[in-house]
Amino acid sequence: MTHSEIFFLSAMGEWIRGPLAWAAFLICGAGIFIQYRRLLAMTRTQEPLQVIPLDEVQTRGSFADRLTGWLIFLRISILGHTPFMAGVSLIFHSGLMITPLFVLAHNELLDMAFGISFVSFSEAMTTKMTLLVVACGAFFFLRRIFVRRVRAITAPSDFVLLLIAVGPFLTGWLAHSHVLNYQLMIMLHILSAEIMLIMIPFSKFSHMIFFFVSRRLIAGEHGRITARRVWRYERLSNT
């Protein structure tokens, strides 16, 4: 490498570790907030139809009643009718959100930046969880290729986004295991993590926000019984 190339790479490294990292967290946080507000703006509150008096809905039945209610809820949810896929998805999403909070290196970085840190999992534990997320990602990947109904609705962007979601885990693990060049891997890890964070509000990853808004706040068959919001756009026009 020539001197100017080395200079260029290290300047880029500085930039990726510094301003871009801050920007990524900021864009992710602000983006989630803005998308949440947008969803609220697309809906309005409406008094629910009082078929069953609200206080009757809200009073809690006996333990057996509540248990039955939950079992019915689970039975008709994806956990009930597609248990394997739902299980893999649950592991994938939990790992995706919990693991990064407890990575020792992350907490050390937090400590250096703000003087705060969470508890950390042991490195062996982190590695297991990381590999679990990667394995679930691989399962989604294979499912997209080999399951006919999933293949029928798969767009190239689905593969790209799956890679973006798994990227930080793959590169984090490769760096930790000192595969190839550590410095390079860490740089790739930080870059892939930044891409993922920035994509959350602007891609299908924003289902993270939509999921809770639509299932908890918006009235509907599969939502919460006391949900009161309805879409505004349904009244827009008849054409």
Next chain:
Amino acid sequence: MSEPTNLPVDPEPIREILKNHQQQIRLGLRMCAHCGLCADSCFLYRANDRAPEYMPSYKFLNSIGVLFKKKGKVGKPAVEEMGALVFENCVLCTRCYCPFGIDIPALITLGRRACRSQGVFRAYDK
């Protein structure tokens, strides 16, 4: 299906529908994870050897979804194929279940409207 006509596609009414329901369509398309979990909730899908063309998300993605992405610029054969999807492969029973709560029947309805605006609709006397 209705008799195939040789009239070209008139993009205006389609664009009108896309414009009036822009938010709803864009939201549905963005949120759909293309996961296929809605498939088994459709009785037509289960009754037709689990053919992907009967899957709820397939039906809205390949009708109103395609029209939205192409801004209504499609040929008549494409509209007729969409017509087959939204009229023949779905009865709008609203039983489809999406874990995110995407309103699939509402989107299929918009697909029907777009087809109807081009003279493509269900022929009940077939």
